Amino acid sequence: MDGAVPLFRMEGISKRYGGVRALEKAELLVTPGSIHAILGENGAGKSTLIKVMAGVVAPDEGRMELDGREVTFASPAAANQAGIVCIFQELSLVPELSVADNIVISDPPKRFGMIDRKAQRRIAEEALARAGAADIHPLALVRDLPLSRRQMVEIAKALARKPRILILDEATSALTAADVAKIFGVLKRLRSEGLALLYISHRMNEIAELADQCTVFRNGRNVASYRAGSKSDNEVVELMIGREYSHIFPPKPARAPAVAAPVLEARKLSWTDRLDNVSLTVGAGEVVGLGGLDGQGQRELLLAFFGVLRGLSGQILIDGKPVVITSPSAARDDRIGMALIPEDRKTEGLMLPMTVRENLSFAALDRLSRGGIIDRAAEQRLIDDMVALLAIKTAGLDIPVGALSGGNQQKVVIAKWLMRQPRIILLNDPTRGIDVGTKQELYQLMRKLADAGAAILFYSTDYDELIGCCDRVLVLYDGAVKRELVGAEITERALIASALNIHGEDASLTQGANA
């Protein structure tokens, strides 16, 4: 590969989002006629990298070269024009249009100024056949197709644009095994036709089968490039480890002997194709982590407990008794006593234009009111307690909560639920986008609540948090619990290996030796 002329080159690309660096002087070389795999854990910078390449995000600094000439892309359309086509994880199909409409959407064939439907049909049929998805009817509405078919349409759409560089970002995540095999055939053919393919996946077996070249990202930087197959899975995990951490965690209690009866228990929970027979228990006083790569069903699992999902199969038990939770308001009921700190505080946690006071008392209004009238004095007492407990920094209780800093907003979300004194607390990546100081306060609070007897289920995309905060961690992969790590087993190596679903016998052996 070293002798080949690079088709595309990135040099010194950096990108920050607020205070967070997503990419730091990243480099990448793409050669024609090869499949290049990009690896890295959550937040390593993979997504930002391809967004820069595809014209979705403008880099803060650095240069990109195509065919040796410097290029910049102002929009996805500009990148497409240059021959760089990306298949995004979040599908870019328009649901109310037909498959054929979608395939030609960027540049429909025209006749007398109008779209030529016959030519469009022909192009769509060709592209579908090339993608190995001739079973999809070009006139079907995308809305009516299942996710796996949509992903095939997405691939056909990309091929119809005659790309020179094709980027696949977790493009096989929703596909059936038969489709994956077809797509692999297609990708290998495209490689032999001289295309450059960039392949982002967390499935190590796929990478082993497809890739010619691999590049590992860590902390927004490319840390290693190597010829595929020249490193073992464990060496790859080793490269991905080593994020810079600076958090301080409260000490964990010596693990209590197996709790008699778990407060929260799930038995074989399944939901559509996102949750697959998940069973778990959380005892009083326990912090149980949910790990794994982003989007493996962790969010759906928390929503399932909280009564948001319909058509759930399996059983949820509270204090050992089966319950059916049909809505968040049933979940927060005293008999269950559950609280969910949502992932996106701006849309699911807060009413931004309303005041801090109003936001704080929303979840507990039923307790603070009698006959529909809010007891102002009781409300004030409870709010004062919470502001003090969580050290919420606000210029007053009657300013809009949107005016607070991200960390303080998150504290308001948590305080609002603590006002109900929940017994079961579900946290969905609660520290995303907040400052280090607030993070540490949250870790301490979590432990304090657990010590006071709460059962805590904590999903985080930050492995360091899982290591520092949790008594046990369940690692999810494709909607199923793949591994349970207890106590000293919770290490970054074990988390990454199991998140990638590498059968990490030697990873756990190393662990055993250390313990």
Add this chain to the structure above:
Amino acid sequence: MKDWRYWLAEQRGTLLAFGIFIVMFVIYTSNHPAGFSANVVQTASNKGVLLAFVAMAQTLVVITAGIDLSIGMIFTLTNCLASWLVIGTGIETAFGVIAVLGTGLLCGAINGAIVIYGRLQPIVATIATGAVYFGIALLLRPFPGGSVNENLADALTGRLFGVVPASLVVLLAVVLVVWVPFSRSVLGRAAYAAGSSEMAAYMSGVPIRRGKFAAYALAGLLASIGGLFLTFFTYTGDAAYASGNAYTLFSIAAVVLGGVSLFGGKGSAIGAIFGALAFRTIGDLLFVFDFDPLWQPLFQGVILLIAVSLGAFALFRVRNRLEWFL
């Protein structure tokens, strides 16, 4: 599945509206003292096309997931303008018609510019511009009055070959000249794509802004054709606030009856035309059955409520309750 089944699925809303209209119209004419005669059809057509034009206009905007609450006021404004300008010799009349249509196009373009480039919500923006358009109409015609080229008016509201209502022919011509090319153009597809999923459309490099702008501007044009026809029927211009607002609300009703989704991205102006004709026929039905005209708003409301409820059934299929709020 065969091709025709996909076509059928795509046109279901339009065909349903067509069916509703035909059933109602058959009941109407078979109970009418004069029966299915050229006269009855002509009267029905002249009443129906006004709302049909305004409903077509509303469809264009609703497809982009927007709504145009100024549409009835553009209709009223162009009516008042036509009562000043569409008069005199052939040349003068032709010039007047062009000026009226141009004004409609301009009103629509202003709406589009405010919504797209000013990033205002369509509801707020068009309530405001609607008030402005009505204000201008009121200045043009403080009192009902004016006149119109009666030869042209009579020709376009009369019958061709003694049988076919001329207004229906004009409606068909407008569909062929405005709607069909738009719906098959890149801009039209961009309007649909933006209404269905603006983000996906953006990611695919679709000209969203131009598509939406074209939809708003053409909506103004279609509303002005309606305003022109109102002048042909009444021979006068009248800045009637209640009537302008009623047309706005009825246009939304017609659009929904015609199978156009208020969430955007789905439906056809042809469906909306049949929705408009059906909505108009409800009133006529009450007439032939000797109901008190006082019942008409109540009946129209009930029919509309039923039609809107049909669209809500999809919510029963949602498996993640958070999607209710998207």
